[in-house]
Amino acid sequence: MAAGENLHFNRILFQYDLVPLRMDPLGNVIKVETANGTFALKQKKLTDRQIRHLHKAYSLAGRLIIDAVGPLPSKYGDLVVRGEENSYYLMPWFEETVPDSDLSERYRHLFVRSAQLHRQTLQEEKDASDLFATAAQMVGARQIEWERFLNRAEHRVYPSPFEQCILSFTADGLNNMQRAFAYFSKGQEKNEDGSGKKLRRALCHGRLSPLHLLIEGEKSFLCNFEESEEDFFIIETAALFEQASVMLSPAGESWNRLLHSYFSECPLNEEESEFLFHLLLCPKAPLDLIGEYEENRGHSEQWYTKRWMRLSRAYTEMTGQLQQLLDQKKKKEEEAKKEEEQVKNE
Amino acid sequence: MNDNLQILFSALQANYHFRQLKVIKEQPMIVETERGLKKIRVWNDERLLRRHVSWRMKLINDRFFVDRMYVTQSGNPFIRLGRFAVTCHDAPLERATLSGNEPIWAETVSTLVAKSRDSVNNHEKSTVIRQHAESIFEQYRQTGLFSGSTGKLAAACYPSVRERAEQADSLRSRHSRRSESVILPDTFSLGDSRSLLDTLFIEFGQKAPVNGYRGLARFFLDGFRESGEESVRSFFLCLKEKGVPDRETADLVRAEWFDPSEWFWLVDSLSNASEDSQRDQDLQAFKTVWDHKTRLIGLFDSVFSQPV
Known part of the structure; x- marks a missing residue:
């Protein structure tokens, strides 16, 4: 990753109090390894409506009504970190055991x-x-x-x-x-x-x-x-x-x-x-x-x-x-x- | 550790999941945690706190940081402790300079001008400054306070002071009917801004927001003093690219520069009988500010081609 881009992601991760030890871009997800664990940082254009839907799903998952992986809130309480072009959210990293092709x-x-x-x-x-x-x-x-x-x-x-x-x-x-x-x-x-x-x-x-x-x-x-x-x-x-x-x-x-x-x-x-x-x-x-x-x-x-x-x-x-x-x-x-x-x- | 601190610490640990806490500084309180330095603020006015929370919400962006409140485990932006509320913020240490950071400062200032706004309800009176200058001048002349060397110089400056006061009044009167105003914390200054991950970190603190044009004018002046004319010029050019400031903001910031507050301050120091060396210092300070303001107005007008 280029230095400028790295810095940009560091700034986003700062909002979660995370310091990346390693970052690997995998499609539109960045695998972030930190001293506190491994996370997936998702980068995507999101509309207000989509963010509202994420909030809804997050609250349902939080109340254990559905079994889903949603965004983790930042230290300021944002589920989605909004940028001018893209928005970002952080999820726990899963080491998938079934390949996409199966x-x-x-x-x-x-x-x-x-x-x-x-x-x-x-x-x-x-x-x-x-x-x-x-x-x-x-x-x-x-x-x-x-x-x-x-x-x-x-x-x-x-x-x-x-x-x-x-x-x-x-x-x-x-x-x-x-x-x-x-x-x-x-x-x-x-x-x-x-x-x-x-x-x-x-x-x-x-x-x-x-x-x-x-x-x-x-x-x-x-x-x-x-x-x-x-x-x-x-x-x-x-x-x-x-x-x-x-x-x-x-x-x-x-x-x-x-x-x-x-x-x-x-x-x-x-x-x-x-x-x-x-x-x-x-x-x-x-x-x-x-x-x-x-x-x-x-x-x-x-x-x-x-x-x-x-x-x-x-x-x-x-x-x-x-x-x-x-x-x-x-x-x-x-x-x-x-x-x-x-x-x-x- | 006293009891109050003990209570505060256990509340911080329970609500923000800090494992280690150590006080580094008392006022404002900075604590060291396993997740870095944090600033702890205690509020006794919850309405003001809520206003600060929503003020910061309006300024969320991915270019620069503001000192937003951390949320507690239950998602609240503060902890209630008796009749107080406690908030937790980031506490970066490195000071931000203007020179070398002109583009990001320009982005920050243009965002503040566009978004840090609130309705104003106080009707500003025009021509107030000129009248004030006139009455002060008369009063001091009659009491013979313009006698010493400093006094003579202050009196000699009076015609220019009056002229500047008039300009400030006229610029302000153009916008006295505006419904909205840029608001900034009273403490907003270059010196209080921090550098973090190659961008800026702006402190909004916990004072009630005030008219932001004074803060902006002071910020430009600080930049001029610290980083020099060239840096401010390149900063102005970056601002101009973004179409900032608009006419109203430009007028009101210029009015702050025209406002001869340094002269009022100087004549005020005349009446407090002090030593010669102190007077020399006051005079020197007056001259420097006057000179910087003159040059800054010139620079501002040359970049933004504003008619005087």
Whole structure:
């Protein structure tokens, strides 16, 4: 590090009464070794809003409501040291035991941690008809995108192999979208008394990713809470499932375990399960691939075809497993109900 | 160790987690800890303390340090001890000079001018200084205090003094209706500023904030005396790059220089019958300040091209 830069960091560390013995920049984090221990100094542009979110997460972690690694306060009580260009915060250093590349292990921890985060910060149910409306709108828009593409592809005398691949998938895809659209449209309707469907809210991390997690042995902690905010958490769950399905494909058995680990930490009610399932019926990744194919085509035809196959496999795998799981759950509930009734009748 | 100190020490240890504490200096209290030297301040006015806390909050930046309060384990900026409050601050020792630090001083001063502000409610009276000079002059002339050699010189200076007083009044009257003013601690001075990690450490202390233009004028004058004309020129040039000072600040700082306070001080010393050597010293001090102010105003005007 240059001398001037060093001095700059020394000034920031002075606010924690720390004198660095050694500083190693690792990406946007600086590993700082001091006589009082090792720390990670994070350098980032932060807005007032993001700083507020960090404060919220810090106070929740401080009250042991969530298990997270947040910033350490400076001796003046600031969680974030604000500079003209960048802001800084200090965290304890974790010697990570799982490499960034070991995605399946990282997702295993992430599913448990995010489920715990949602579960621990659960709020009461709130009217979600606006959310249903937004979801319906989103599905509608995706449907239109699909149809446009199909329209173009179908009218070609010789569709490309990639286009052929998609055409063979169309019937199922569009069918699923229809289902989802019908579900969300119905959900946005309000009852006669003006009340609509309700979903639970919770603190959402905002940037769940296998890299925003520190893992040391069996211990793991969520970090990077800048975008955390209270919201209908099912949206974040769906995004996490979709992300994992794309990143881990083919996940096979482990996928089933992932879903189980989430649901056992954060059991969903019926409405949430339905919402999640229908949201996952219309994934975004295939559309992004189609868009990329049509606009840029930066790779070979074969690359796109392979990618498509992988995505569609991952997608079928996920929705299949999820459906199975939800069916099992329903069955169990029904059986439980029957038993209850029998007990009553007797 | 007396009881009070014992109580203070155990409060400091409990609230700031200091393991070792040793008094190095009594007034203001500086203690040595395993985390370096710390300044301990005792407050008996909590409202003033809270005002100081929020004043420092406004000035948080990553270019220079201010003597912010440490927070206790529970996150409070002070400890309550009976009817007193106790705060803990950094206590760097190395003095900061102007020469060699002109750019960072310029940044600091421009931040202070921009952010260290508060509303003013006292209506300053214009023409006060000129009237004061006139009445003092008349009074001393009638009592014959302008008789000795020093007295004669003081009397000979009177027309210039009156002229300067008039200028100071006119500059101030232009801004007498302002709603906001730069505020600084009464103790703000070059001598009390410290150097820390290649930047500045400004002490806000614990006195009530006062009109900051006087502090700024005194600071410039101290810099001129200590570091010389060239250093002040380069400091002014750095300030000018940042668009500081604005018209109001420039006028009010110049008014402080025009204000012939050194003359009042000199005539005041005439009436206190003292030895000749003392009078010579007073006279010398007057001449030096007068001369420095004249040269500083000239330098300021040449850099900022202000019409007189």
